[in-house]
Amino acid sequence: MSDSVLPLVISAPEPRTLDLIFTSEALARFRAKYRIVESSPEGVAALPADVLAEARYIVGQPPIAPETLDKMRTLCCVFNVESNLINNMPYETLFSRGIHVVTTGLVxxxxxxxxxxxxxxxxxxxxxxxxxxxxxxxxxxxxxxxxxxxxxxxxxxxxxxxxxxxxxxxxxxxxxxxxxxxxxxxxxxxxxxxxxxxxxxxxxxxxxxxxxxxxxxxxxxxxxxxxxxxxxxxxxxxxxxxxxxxxxxxxxxxxxxxxxxxxxxxxxxxxxxxxxxxxxxxxxxxxxxSAHRAGALDIAFKRMGDMVLEDMDLIDRGLPPMRSKRAERETVSRMRSKPVDKN
Missing domain, CATH: 3.40.50.720 (NAD(P)-binding Rossmann-like Domain)
Structure with a gap:
């Protein structure tokens, strides 16, 4: 399958990196199955219109303004691999459009x-x-x-x-x-x-x-x-x-x-x-x-990548994500945990 017809993923996982959350084998599968456009979180809104229009997934928690979301006509899921939900995207619109917002904090x-x-x-x-x-x-x-x-x-x-x-x-x-x-x-x-x-x-x-x-x-x-x-x-x-x-x-x-x-x-x-x-x-x-190190184990980070791949596969087949934890409409706007800036 050529890159032009592979499902498109916007990758903006800061402070995570793809090398951090995927094993080398899993990352190879990820790159083989999807067309990946890498960006900083702040740069997502400035991506070309065709990239935004074709994006099926976002890996990360970039700020998404309503006007940016309007351009993302095929978006299916936002994979928050930082794992703290913050008020930087229009959750109500995401939910009303049936777009999943999930976190990998279970790891x-x-x-x-x-x-x-x-x-x-x-x-x-x-x-x-x-x-x-x-x-x-x-x-x-x-x-x-x-x-x-x-x-x-x-x-x-x-x-x-x-x-x-x-x-x-x-x-x-x-x-x-x-x-x-x-x-x-x-x-x-x-x-x-x-x-x-x-x-x-x-x-x-x-x-x-x-x-x-x-x-x-x-x-x-x-x-x-x-x-x-x-x-x-x-x-x-x-x-x-x-x-x-x-x-x-x-x-x-x-x-x-x-x-x-x-x-x-x-x-x-x-x-x-x-x-x-x-x-x-x-x-x-x-x-x-302890210096906020309780969860920062390599095995935990690598489990994130496995969760993302498995849930993408489910969504690709018309099924809901099962490995990651879905944000809930009733509680997502109440969350106040500070996002981390260090892995």
């Missing part, structure tokens, strides 16, 4: 959940600080090093948010026989019960948990909703593990709750990234830090 669920579990175990057993003390010749042997230690096994666990990441985390926790309660106002109780967790109010999750995992996306309704009052309701000595976005937390209030000794905390995300060198959280005792 990050397992890697982030695993790091979250590791963070919880560290906060329970003080692994990092014990190692640092050992290097300095200040280690505490035997029970002397376990005065504040506890078990994750059989513990009371709270999860705030129960999307792909929350469910992946819950699967990992099953082996620890935790008593898990979940707060997610966007899900009916039956779905939580089917996943073996107890539906609960936010207050109950906070006040009854030894470990609280925050995996909720930032929305127009929950920005900064976990503040001083929330931390005050937590059990003394409880662990707070932040894995989704810092925007759901009043970060100074979180730091103060840790500084006071009321709770301990871990976070893979921060209000500004990269974090300023003089930010006080860098030296805060009782706070475990």
């Amino acid at each position: 990050f669920a397992e890697p982030v959940a695993e790091l979250g579990l590791a963070m919880a175990l560290n906060l329970a057993r003080d692994i990092v600080d014990a190692d640092l003390a050992f290097r300095e010749g200040k280690e505490l042997w035997g029970g002397d090093g376990n005065r504040k230690a506890r078990l994750l096994s059989g513990a009371d666990v709270g999860i705030i948010g129960f999307g792909d990441l929350g469910r992946a985390l819950n699967r990992l926790l099953l082996g620890f026989r935790t008593r898990t309660r979940v707060f997610d106002p966007w899900l009916p109780p039956s779905i939580l019960i089917e996943n073996g967790v107890e539906p609960a109010t936010l207050d109950r999750v906070l006040s009854t948990s030894d470990f609280v995992f925050v995996v909720a996306s930032v929305t127009s309704e929950n920005q900064g909703f976990l503040g001083a009052d929330a931390f005050a309701r937590m059990r003394t000595g409880a662990a707070f593990i932040l894995l989704s976005r810092a925007g759901v937390v009043d970060f100074p209030a979180l730091m103060e709750a840790v500084r006071s000794g009321h709770i301990v905390a871990a976070s893979d995300v921060f209000p500004e990234e990269p974090l300023a060198q003089d930010h006080p959280v860098r030296t805060l005792p009782g706070f475990l830090r």
